[in-house]
Amino acid sequence: MIQISIINVIYVIKIKENLIKTISKKKNEPKWMLDIRLKALDLFNKTDLPKFGPNLNKLNFNKILYYKDPEIKESNSWKKIPKKVREIYEKLGIPKAEINSLGGAGAQYESEIIYHNIKKELKEKGVIFENMDNALKKYPNLVKKYFLKCVPYNDHKFMMLHAAVWSGGTFIYVPKNVKINEPLQAYFRMNSENLGQFEHTLIIAEENSEIHYIEGCSAPAYKSSSLHAGCVEIFVHKNAKVRYSSVENWSINTFNLNTKRAIVEKDGKIEWVSGNMGSGTTMLYPTSILKGENALSESLGIAFAGKNQNQDIGSKAIHLASNTKSIIKSKSISKDNGISTYRGKVFVSDNAYNCSSSTTCDALLINDNSISNTYPSIDIRNNSTENSHEASVGRISDKEMFFLKSRGLNEEEAIKLIVSGFINPVIKQLPLEYAVEMNKLIELEMENSVG
Amino acid sequence: MEIENNSKLNLIIKKNKSIKIIVEENSITNIQILNYGNLNLNLILNENSVCNFGHINFGNCKNNCNIEIKKNAKLNCGHISLCKNNEKSYSNINNILNEKSNVEIISRDIVENKSLIDLKCLIKINKNGNDALGNQDLKTLMLNKNCVSKTKPLLEIENKNVKCRHASGTIYPNKNELFYLISRGLKENEALNIIKKSHINKVLNLFDKKNKEIILTKI
Numbered sequence: 001m002i003q004i005s006i007i008n009v010i011y012v013i014k015i016k017e018n019l020i021k022t023i024s025k026k027k028n029e030p031k032w033m034l035d036i037r038l039k040a041l042d043l044f045n046k047t048d049l050p051k052f053g054p055n056l057n058k059l060n061f062n063k064i065l066y067y068k069d070p071e072i073k074e075s076n077s078w079k080k081i082p083k084k085v086r087e088i089y090e091k092l093g094i095p096k097a098e099i100n101s102l103g104g105a106g107a108q109y110e111s112e113i114i115y116h117n118i119k120k121e122l123k124e125k126g127v128i129f130e131n132m133d134n135a136l137k138k139y140p141n142l143v144k145k146y147f148l149k150c151v152p153y154n155d156h157k158f159m160m161l162h163a164a165v166w167s168g169g170t171f172i173y174v175p176k177n178v179k180i181n182e183p184l185q186a187y188f189r190m191n192s193e194n195l196g197q198f199e200h201t202l203i204i205a206e207e208n209s210e211i212h213y214i215e216g217c218s219a220p221a222y223k224s225s226s227l228h229a230g231c232v233e234i235f236v237h238k239n240a241k242v243r244y245s246s247v248e249n250w251s252i253n254t255f256n257l258n259t260k261r262a263i264v265e266k267d268g269k270i271e272w273v274s275g276n277m278g279s280g281t282t283m284l285y286p287t288s289i290l291k292g293e294n295a296l297s298e299s300l301g302i303a304f305a306g307k308n309q310n311q312d313i314g315s316k317a318i319h320l321a322s323n324t325k326s327i328i329k330s331k332s333i334s335k336d337n338g339i340s341t342y343r344g345k346v347f348v349s350d351n352a353y354n355c356s357s358s359t360t361c362d363a364l365l366i367n368d369n370s371i372s373n374t375y376p377s378i379d380i381r382n383n384s385t386e387n388s389h390e391a392s393v394g395r396i397s398d399k400e401m402f403f404l405k406s407r408g409l410n411e412e413e414a415i416k417l418i419v420s421g422f423i424n425p426v427i428k429q430l431p432l433e434y435a436v437e438m439n440k441l442i443e444l445e446m447e448n449s450v451g
Numbered sequence: 452m453e454i455e456n457n458s459k460l461n462l463i464i465k466k467n468k469s470i471k472i473i474v475e476e477n478s479i480t481n482i483q484i485l486n487y488g489n490l491n492l493n494l495i496l497n498e499n500s501v502c503n504f505g506h507i508n509f510g511n512c513k514n515n516c517n518i519e520i521k522k523n524a525k526l527n528c529g530h531i532s533l534c535k536n537n538e539k540s541y542s543n544i545n546n547i548l549n550e551k552s553n554v555e556i557i558s559r560d561i562v563e564n565k566s567l568i569d570l571k572c573l574i575k576i577n578k579n580g581n582d583a584l585g586n587q588d589l590k591t592l593m594l595n596k597n598c599v600s601k602t603k604p605l606l607e608i609e610n611k612n613v614k615c616r617h618a619s620g621t622i623y624p625n626k627n628e629l630f631y632l633i634s635r636g637l638k639e640n641e642a643l644n645i646i647k648k649s650h651i652n653k654v655l656n657l658f659d660k661k662n663k664e665i666i667l668t669k670i
Contacts, residue, residue, distance in 0.1 A: 350597060365611035369578070374606040374617070381600075383593035383623040389604065390618040395611040 017041065020164055023067055027133050027167070030140060033147075040153040040163035047157045053343070054281045054310040059255050064196040064227050066165045068110040074131060076117040085109055092216070094187050097433055103182035104129045108199055109189050111167040122180060128173035129184055132200050135171030142173065146204055150233035150289075151261045158229045158257040158283075162198050169199035169230070172213060174240075179210040183245075183431060188230075190219035190254070196227040203233070205240035205268075212243040214431055218278070221251035228254055228279070234262035236270050238292065243271040247434045249441065250279040252308065257283050266292030266321075272299040273429045275438045276311055277445075285343060287316040290324035290352075297326045300426045302438070305338030305370070306445050314343035314375075315359075319352040319385075328359040331423050334370030335445065341373040342391070350381040361391040364422055366415070366446075416446045456480070461662070464490045464512075474500045474524075482506075483658050485665065490514040496524040496552075505657030508532040509669055513541045520552040529654035530558040533669055534566035534598075545573045548583040548613075556587045559651040561670070563594035573605040574617070580610045587617035592650045594624065594643070622650075644670060 020041050024034040049056050070085070078086055078095045089095060089107055098105040104118035106129070113131035122129070128139065136143050153163035170186045190197045205211055219226060228250060236242050242262065250256050256279035262270040272286040288297030299315040317326030332340035342361045363372035374391045396418050404414035419442060420427075427435045456478035462470070464484065469491040474480050476497040483505045484490065489512060496502050498521045506529065508514060520526050532540040546554050554574060562568045574585040591600040604617040624646050632642035647670050648655075655663055 350599075353596075363608070365608065368611055369609075370611060372606070372608045374604075376604060376619075378602045378619060378621070379599070380591075380593065380621045381598075382596045383598060384596070385593075385621055385623075388618070388620040389602075390616065391604070391606060392614075392616040393606055393608045394614050 019066060023165060023167060029136065032144065033136065036148065036153055037164050040160045043154055044157060044160035044164055047160060049157060053283050053312045054339075056255065056281065059225055059227065063194055063224065065192060065194045066196050067167060068192055068195060070110040070112055070114060072109060072112070072114040074113055074134075075115055078115065081115060085114065088189060088191075089115075089187065092187060092218070093433060094185070097185065101182060102185050103180050104184045106131070106170050106186035107189070108168045108186065108197070110191060110195060111197065113168050118184070119182075125178050126175040127178060127180060128171065130171045132169035132171045132202065133167070135202075139171075139173070142204075143171065143202070146202055146233065146235055148233070150235060150263050151231055151259055155259070159231065159259050162200070162229045162231045162259065165196070166198045166200045166231070168197075170201045172203045172211065174205045174209040174211050176206040177208045180212070183212040183214050185214040185216070188215065188217040190226055190228070190250070193222045194224050194226060197230065199230045201230070201232040203242060203244075204235045205237060205242045207238045208240060209237070210241045212245070214434065215244075215246040216249070216434065218249045219251045219254055222253050224253065226251070226254045227257070229257045229259075231258070232260040234270065236262055236264040236268035238265045239267040241269045243273065245273040245430055245434065247275040247277070247430070247438055248279065248282070248284075249277045252278070252280045254279040255281045260284070260286040261289065262287070262297070263289045263291050264295040264297060267294045268292060269296045270298070272297075272301070272315065273426070274301045275426070275430065275434070276301070276303040276313055277438065277441050280309055282311045282313060284312075285314045285316055287318065288326065289318045289320065290326065291320050293321045293323050295321060295324045299326075299328045300429050301330045302423050302426045303330075303332040303340050304442060304445060305332065305334045305340040307336035307338060310339045310341075312341040312343055314341075314345075316345040317347070317357060319346075319348040319355045319357065322351075322353040322355065324352060324355045326357045329426065330361040331426055332361070332363045332372065333366065333419060333422070333442070334363065334372050335366040337369045337371075339371040339373070341375065343375045345377045345379070346387065346389070347379045348381055348385045348387070353382060353384045355384075356386040357388070359389040362422070363391070363393040364419065365393065365395050412447065416443050419446055459483075459659070464488050471495075473497065474502050476500060483662050485509065485662065486512050486514055488512055490516075492516045494518045496520045496526055499523045501525045503527045503657050505529045505654065505662070506531075507666060508540045508542060510534060510538045511540070514543070516544045518545065519547045520549060520554055522550045522552060525553040526555070527657065528554065528556045529657040530556065531651050531654050531666070532560040532562075532568050532570065534561070534568055535563045537565045539567045539569070541569045543571045546575065546585070548574065548576045548580050548585055550580055551582045552580070553584045554586070556589075557653055558587075558589040559654050560591040560600070561594065561647055561650065562591060562598040562600055565595075565597045567599040567601070569601040571603040571605065573607065574615060575607040576610050576613050576615065578609045581612045583610070583613045583615075585613070585615040587619070589617070589619040590650070591621045592623070592647065593621055
């Protein structure tokens with residue numbers, strides 16, 4: 001087996017221990033982190049691909065670039081970021097949003113965070129908003145207490161890979177009683193061909209705190225595959241509230257195999273708001289573990305599956321305590337030969353009394369060759385639960401089309417308007433800039449839908 | 452087994468049985484199956500046929516039903532699983548719809564006393580299933596704390612010119628309903644029996660009088 005190891009680019013024929021040791025040494029990590037990486041790698045190499053979901057056979061692990069250092073020193077000033085890279089984020093509106101409406105911003109380019117900044121007043125309140133690698137050095141005990149405790153490294157094959165090669169990402173700690181009014185945001189950009197991005201986001205909201213965190217991502221399109229296998233772990237302590245919003249707009253050649261999970265304690269609340277537009281293949285199932293009494297989870301998601309896209313998304317709610325509540329709303333649109341799948345799970349344990357759970361999935365098929373699948377799994381183990389699930393699949397109503405065309409709209413305009421109305425309940429939960437972006441992206445996709 | 456027009460088929464499955472039933476074109480039929488064992492059923496509804504299919508699982512049993520509904524055919528399918536006292540029932544119902552076909556599935560299960568009901572129900576519409584209509588309505592009544600209900604209402608849709616929906620829920624005896632019935636002089640178990648009967652009533656209408664009596668005594 002040949003391993004080509006250059007200082008900043010690691011591209012291997014097969015994932016081996018040397019790769020992991022090189023990454024860990026470069027980051028100057030403690031031994032316990034390296035141990036986890038190696039155990040995860042060992043498991044990854046022994047574990048088969050999942051037996052459900054989209055076909056992943058085209059994902060060639062031997063051709064993925066597992067680490068690329070952008071050679072840009074992390075800064076808290078956009079002026080210090082090289083112009084060519086800075087322009088990418090400027091086009092996305094990140095620096096402007098930071099001034100106008102954010103409490104802090106982070107930017108990852110390739111495998112490392114290149115920009116991180118938080119408002120002074122939040123820092124003074126004890127809020128930590130750091131690059132994950134830096135947080136490991138500055139707050140080792142805090143990170144060790146929570147790292148991979150929400151999603152264990154042996155959870156599934158792509159979590160094993162993530163735990164072995166993770167790099168970059170965001171660490172957020174919100175102290176007790178601190179409520180952050182403005183959102184914190186991170187943006188992830190994969191620029192190189194064949195790159196794998198494995199950022200780790202860890203959010204800890206202490207008792208009675210509040211935070212809204214936004215993630216966005218993008219990559220240019222190439223012919224060969226890229227891989228995104230990040231991980232988001234969220235700990236919502238007693239009476240805390242966390243809203244996690246994301247708009248995933250990876251390029252069509254990307255396999256997006258992300259893992260997102262939250263543990264919610266007594267009276268806590270987690271809100272997932274996601275828009276999935278890009279990537280050729282997505283497998284993404286944000287999960288809420290409702291561990292404390294009265295915990296609440298809300299999950300709102302949109303998926304758009306266009307030509308050659310397979311969006312396999314869903315949501316899971318695991319009720320482990322009494323009086324917990326989960327609400328799941330999912331909307332999907334399939335166009336051309338796109339495949340959209342809702343795959344969800346609701347589990348209520350036998351000692352979780354008086355829980356309620358509601359799931360609604362709606363799917364819109366635009367063309368003859370689009371596909372929609374719905375695979376919910378409902379597992380209820382006591383008789384005091386109120387549970388409901390409903391789903392519908394159909395096409396754009398003839399009556400609606402007739403009405404709009406009779407008002408002077410042409411067919412394409414009418415379709416765009418109807419689709420916009422279909423996704424509106426989820427879009428309006430996104431921060432304004434992202435809502436506008438999603439609407440624009442979907443409008444662009446809807447062009448030439450006629451015929 | 453081929454069924455002609457206006458015929459009725461009554462089957463009682465005690466042990467393991469594999470059956471293939473073909474419903475003739477343009478016919479109207481009524482099929483009732485009482486299953487106490489393991490049933491493997493292939494049901495084909497030919498063009499323009501209509502079938503009322505009532506199916507009930509008693510206690511420990513498994514059933515695997517593969518149903519193909521051809522052009523313009525219609526299936527009204529009612530399913531009940533009754534499990535009490537540590538029993539387990541596994542049902543797998545797969546429906547494949549063709550052009551202009553129609554399936555209406557109503558499932559009403561009752562589970563009590565450490566029992567388990569596992570129901571998987573699929574509606575699949577292929578590319579050639581233009582104007583097909585599919586509807587699933589699955590409800591489980593859980594009577595005690597220690598029973599388990601697992602439901603998977605599945606949809607696989609490959610044609611945009613269809614209307615398909617499903618709804619599923621788990622419920623428990625409503626305290627207000629129980630109070631009302633008990634306040635009318637009924638004992639608690641009598642009140643529960645009325646609630647159970649009303650829960651399965653919609654599906655019960657697919658069975659004839661004799662089978663209805665059998666089902667009601669089993670409740």
